[in-house]
Amino acid sequence: MPVTPYLFFDGCCEEALEFYKKKLGAEVGMLMRVKESPQPPPDGAYPPGSENKIMHSSFRIGGTTVMASDGCAQGKPKFEGFALSIDTKDEAAADRMFTALADGGQVRMPLGETFFARRFGMVADRFGVGWMIIVER
Numbered sequence: 001m002p003v004t005p006y007l008f009f010d011g012c013c014e015e016a017l018e019f020y021k022k023k024l025g026a027e028v029g030m031l032m033r034v035k036e037s038p039q040p041p042p043d044g045a046y047p048p049g050s051e052n053k054i055m056h057s058s059f060r061i062g063g064t065t066v067m068a069s070d071g072c073a074q075g076k077p078k079f080e081g082f083a084l085s086i087d088t089k090d091e092a093a094a095d096r097m098f099t100a101l102a103d104g105g106q107v108r109m110p111l112g113e114t115f116f117a118r119r120f121g122m123v124a125d126r127f128g129v130g131w132m133i134i135v136e137r
Contacts, residue, residue, distance in 0.1 A: 005084060008071035009127060013054040016068065016127050023100035024061050031057040046073055061086070076128075083122065083130035091135055094119040098133045101125045 009016050020026035034041060035051040046053060053070040060066075066084070071077075088094040098111040104126030111121030111133060119135040 004065055004067055005082075006067040006069075007079070007129060008069060008077065009054075010071045010075055010077040011053065011073040012077065012127060013057065013068050013070040016129075017054075017057060017059060019126065020059060020061065023103065024097060026059045026061045026066075028057060028059045029065070079124075079128045079130060083132050085132040085134060087134050087136060088119075089135070091119050094121075094133050094135045098123060101131050101133070 007016075017026070017028055017031075021028065032055050033051065034046055034053050034055045037055055041055075050070070050073045053073045054068070056067070056069050058065055058067045086097055088097060094111060098121050102123045102125075106124045107121070108124060108130070109120075109122040111119055114120045117134050117136055119133065122130065122132050124130050
């Protein structure tokens, strides 16, 4: 029984998907906009003008599926209390991914060698999603 992360970007999902495609090589598998829903959302679920917002999407990074949407498209997303972890094959891949995710984001722990990993670092991307990059020993 897999557990799949679901990220609510609160209005900037499309921008996030493009960022992950460009920076991490993410592949979008499914994308449905509000206007494409076979069942209209309840009144008041979305602000006026949200027809093109993303109701649901899924994308893959490596072998992992992540789901995402604009949620109720009410404003700035808030991601707290979790991080997505990427286990890379080597230091060069870790450096590339960390640098890519830090573009417009915030480094929380610089990427470097630790007692438990050849490389480990923590970063919040430009959307506030926390990431941990690791190259295990």
